Amino acid sequence: MVPTIFYAACAIAAAGLALLLMQSGSKFRTGATILGLAGIAWILVIVVQTIPTPASEMGPLGLMILCAFVSVASAVRVITHHRPVFCALYFVLVVVSGAAIYVLLSAEFVAFSLVIVYAGAILITYLFVLMLAQQSPADIGSADAVDYDRIAREPAGAVIAGFVLIAVLGGSVFSVSEQKAESILDQNRAIRQGWSDLSMMPKLLLEQARRTDSTVTAVVARTDGQMIAVQTDHSAIISVERAGQMTPTDLTLAPSLLPDNTSRVGMALVKRFPVSLELAGIILLMAMLGAVVLARKQTDIADDDRRALAGLGKVIDGSQSSQGKANR
Amino acid sequence: MTQLTSIPQAIIAPELSWIGLAMLLPLLAAVACALCCALRVKGKAAAIITILALGASFGIIVKAYFAYTGPVQVPIFQWLTFQWGTSQFQSFTANCGMYIDTLTLYWMLFVTGLGTLISIYASEYMEGDCGAGFSRFFFGICIFLFSMSTLVLGDNLIMLYLGWEGVGLASYLLIGYDYARPAAVAAGKKAFIMNRIGDLGLALGIFMLWANYGTLQYSELFAAMNNGGQTLVDWDLSVIPFLLMLGAFGKSAQIPLFTWLPDAMEGPTPVSALIHAATMVTAGVFLIARMYPFFELHPQALATVAWVGGLTALLAATIGMAQYDIKRVFAYSTISQLGYMFLGLGVGTTFGACYHTLTHAFFKALLFLTAGAVMHGFAGQLDLRKLSGLRQLPGWRIVSWTMFVGCLWLSAFPYTAAFFSKDAILLQALTSVRADFRFLGWLGLFTAALTAYYTFRVWFRVCAGPLHFEPGAEVHHEPNDAHDTHGKPASASVAKSTHAFHPHAPRWAINGVLLILALGALVVGVPAYNNTFAHKDNWVQQMIAGSSAMEGAGLAEDHGSQASEEHPTVLGMDAHTGLTVVGCTASIGGILVAWYLHLRSRKSADQLRAALLRRWWIRWVPICMENKWYVDEIYHACFRLPMWLGSQILAFGDRHFLDGVMVDGLAKIPIAVGKLFKPLYGGALQGYAATMAGGIALVVAWLSWIWLRGFN
């Protein structure tokens, strides 16, 4: 693939986005949308056609492309819509389609947590804040949105910067992959990793062993010190003690007994990144405290006195112009 | 010049280190005086300590004189010594040690002797400052004596340099003793700086000697000269005498560097007597006498010394004739007499020079001390027009008559000691084979007449004639009185206070010292009588002959052998006789003129001056003489002013060009570049973000370009 083609696709997509952002009238909007979608489609085509896809993966690929269109289109709407509330709702769509892609990429746990956390929690917070900080329609006047929502800020420059970034990145990455184009999904490695994860979960391991052979009483280390020996057919041999047997014997576990995504993520979280997990907790706590401190009403008695002297009423909510001026 | 006879080799005699006490005692006394100063001692403790220490060191020198058998080198301790290789050149040796030969002893005798006497004098003279600067004054005297002893006794040129600068320091501190007077401070500064110019010459000369001979020890240097002047480097040796000479000219106030000495009279009179007349200024003579062999490295070196000396003598005498301040007259006479000494050294009679140094030390100290007594008694009055007939004043007889003695000696009255010493110099000049030296001899004779005139001008004015005096405003508090009133009539206010003023006559310490000095001035003539009447080597000649200056000692046998070949003549007579006649004429003639103009009819002096000033073709003579030939002004215009202007320009350039344009200008480049990109950082949040995004895009583009290039 020649990078130039990729650059052209990026340019078309960029032009569409720029036109959409410029808001120069509804007659362009359709054309701009088509242009943008075409550009994005071209980019996806280039990406897909770079890599020979086996027939077995055509189904997921199709779904993926569908999700991609939904996701990108709603992302574009997030940044082009005049009404902040709609932006937030389009963002929900981005999140949901994103979650679908996660599922396609076999990351079910994260997909669901994404929906719960983003769509359920964060976006709701955004909506609350939008309500809190939204001016009443009377202030806005004629149009359906305030000026700063309607008029984009130097869209051309921003779009150029963004798409130059994607062009150089994509251009370099996808143009090189051309000659080395083959699937690098390393099934062996995944299996090994899975078994290794399982070996770190003794209880689950014992459970899986019992599922294979109910007489197993304990799983012990093998003679070479490892818990599990992975076979070429993706099965694994472990050393177990059975009821009534003095010496440990081998037991073969079928690949179907590998742990699922959720347990593996959980395992990784607590076994491999425990400190990060703790830190994340602290960050959340701090964020909570910070939010409380920041969003608290910034009024005090002195402030009220000052306002009283100025002939103004008591502070009802924090937003008072005199205060703003005083702070400048 | 004949080739050198061998300088006696010094032997190392550590057992003589007790002579070092002559250096150490003044130093200890200086420390004690500093303590007195710090403790604010009210009494005369400092003076007593000083007198005792100096007296003791005089005693030590006398003892050393009697114990003297031959040149010795006395190591004391290692001072500035290190080496970095094995050969002689690869070391630098300047130890604290002494080189004692007759020249050393000769010098030390009168330095410590006069130092003691003048300290006694000062203990009375300075008593007004008891509790204030008294201890500081004696601290300076002690430092001076220490430095002078080091200069003379030291066994190498670095020790000499130490003393050389040390006496400069003492001179600086003592001239600026009365530090509240700007004139005194300026004079001290001037003295130090002008001496520094000479010192640079001396230092370079020392380097040159070191580079060439690999040593700075006198004994080794003389040994090298005895061995035919073997050198390590074949550099041009002939600059050595000129460099050393520069140092000597600075210290002894010779022509290019003489202007500091008259100004140095701002110091207290004992200082003028001790440092600026008797001892320190003769250090230049000592240096040349000590390093005499090296002055023959260039054929014109000694001639230069002679010319400088002769011209200085004349110039200073002409200035001295026109001064009204007694101390200034004596200061110029000092320069003039030093000129004679250099003339003597230059024409080849170290004997004459050293002898004149000795006689001059006595009579000039005497003269200064009498001037000091007058100043002390008349509240700082030194203008010779405002004092008259002091010899009639009760209590001032000793001062008057000792001054008379000093004046006789200074004017080289026949058969005084100074007559002989000057005679020795002029004789050598007049009988020289070189025409220019003979010319210098006649010039010296003319100068002698001028000297007699201006000397007795002072005496006839101040001590003779009708009694009349006006007190000065106390010089210690009023800076401008005594020194800057030349040519102005006495102010009415001063005249008014005359009635109430009672000059306080000097007491025993001043009178005693004056008498001793007058006696000394008589005594130093004894060797000359010995020489003149017995026709054999006198004491001074013997002293000189035993040292490095033996070349010009003029011993009788040399003299005799020379005489047998061709006896030089002066005015067709035998040289001795002729010179005696001419010298007497000059001296007595000068005195008679002074007698007429300044005692017999004082008006005629003013008339003469007025007559000279009326005639345009001659008026420059008195004007220039009174204004010291404008030497200070010329120096100011030629050196100080251009340098000062240059400095201002440099300072301005440093601040505004080098720092302002170059450095700050360079610093402005990044500022300008920053201004270029300033719009990107206008404060709006997205501006920063856009810049960042663009930057990332650029960096990624660059990286991927590199990456792609690496793979294709």
Add this chain to the structure above:
Amino acid sequence: MLLIWTSILFPIVAAFAVAIGPTKSAKWIAFAGTLVSLGALTIFAWNFPAWHNAEHFPNTTGPSWIPHAGITFSVGFDTVSLLLALLSAFLMPLCIVGSFSAITERTKEYYGWFLVLGSSIILAFAARDAILFYIGYEFTLVPMTLIIAIYGGTERRVAAIKMFLYTFLGSMFMLAALLYIGWEHRLAVGAWDFDIDTLTKTAIRLPSSTQYWVFAAFMVGFAVKVPLFPLHTWLPLAHDQAPTAGSVILASAMLKLGTYGNYRFALPMAPAGGVDLMSFVAVLAIIAIIYASLICWVQTDAKKLIAYSSVAHLGLCMLGLFALNPVGAEGAVFYMVNHGLSTGALFLCIGMFYERYHTKDTDVVGGLAKRMPIWASFMVLFTLASIGLPGLNGFIGEFLCLGGTFISEHDVQTGYPGVLGPWYAVVAGLGLIFAAMYLLILLGKIVWGPLREPHDDAAHATPAVRLPQDLCFREIAILTPLAVACIWLGFQPKPMLDAIAPCAEKMLANYPKEVERYMSQSAGTPLASLSGKTNESRDE
């Protein structure tokens, strides 16, 4: 080793103690910290086994710091660095005591930063690892900039920033040279190593043209610090604006880092460059002497005058170093110590009268001998030491520097590559005259003369700390050790000279080879032509 680290780290510990301790006790903690540092260093020096050879002690490699970059915590002294470190450690408590009355606001930060400053200076002198040296060398800038920027005069910000940027820019070149030699070492050996001795061994094997550039880079870095003539303009401003103790340390210890750098790095590491650039640097040094002296002459600000005099004095020091013979090198090292003592003392003196009169303008204040006789005595003593009066410390270094310059040319025959000569010494010697001139003018203005005091009652109305008219006991106690050191070194320089001599030789150890190399080349090289010229002049 323990003692060295004590002297380096204890001030930092004390700085922490100052930071967390009460404000009132800050100055005493700082004083104690510096005293311990000085004490440790003194004990070390007392037992120092290498006084009479040029070896480092301890001569072992310290614990590794960044192993794969070959950077270690190696510290050790040779005589020269020990003397300079002792000088810094000696001045540090004096400066702290000197600041008791001058610094009355934000004292904790002041003393804390001061301790850090002392520590980094000693680190720079003690370092045997080039990178460690660089860290100490650069880190001095941080506390010094803060001290100037917070506690300085009216233009303190500009002065501090200028000092920082200027010297920092210069030392970038120095760092580049160090890294380059380290890189060459890696190419030759295969591993990084920044031990100074190792780097020296590597550097002297580089080709002449490379050494030329290495030397030039070193020179740029160190010349800014020294400071050499065209690169000096940060110094007067910094000195003028710095608080007294800051000026003292700046002049006495920090500038010495520049000359020490020449001694330790530039000259031994790049002898070929040294030979090539010797006359150039010497000419700059001479210009510095004359130029700064002349500027001193017309300065009315006492501190600026002393600052410019530092430029002139260090010019002489550089001249001695670049005479490239043992005499000059010895004199230069001796002069570093002496300049530290006498100029530091002068700055202290000026600071003391500034505290009383709140001006440094010599046109406004004068004749203080009447008011402050004790101060005046000290001032005169230190001025005379600075002038280079024989018998005081300044003379020895000055004389040897000039002497070294004088015989430099002649040294071609004895194995040292000097090209300077009598004429350089003559011109540089003029500096001695000028030094006497401007320093005596300073004395004449502020010490002697009729009493002049500013009639500025506002300055006296609210003194932060009441000071007696003349010096108080504390101030006398500060100046007395300095005065004793000045006099003692003047009368008994031999032990120190003996200690320096082997180091001076070692610094120049690689030069005789250079001379041979030049001599073996055909005529037309600078040295050959110069020695030829010398012969001609001899023949005349």
Add this chain to the structure above:
Amino acid sequence: MNQELSSGFTIAANAPIAVALAISALLFVIGLVGFLCRRNMIIMFLCTELMFQGAALAMIAFARLRMDVSGQVFVIFILTVAAAEAALALALVVLLYRKRETLSADAWSDLGES
């Protein structure tokens, strides 16, 4: 099967993963463009969330490619950070809105000189 290039880049040569990466890049860039273009502070933060989405998607894609759950774990951390950021940022926005009574980011350009 595993193809690692010497420079360290791993090429996504599986079509769904490649598409996912492309989407992640597009999301990121659209978020960036939105951040730069929109003036409403809340929308700007929403756009940063978009960029987070892009980054998270890339993580998931690479986790799939390498068959390693660490990527997914990091997405969880990203979620955490996003949540914290949203909480703080929105609190700040509210605060700023109170001061100037507008959500426009242009109202806050005090960082700029003059």
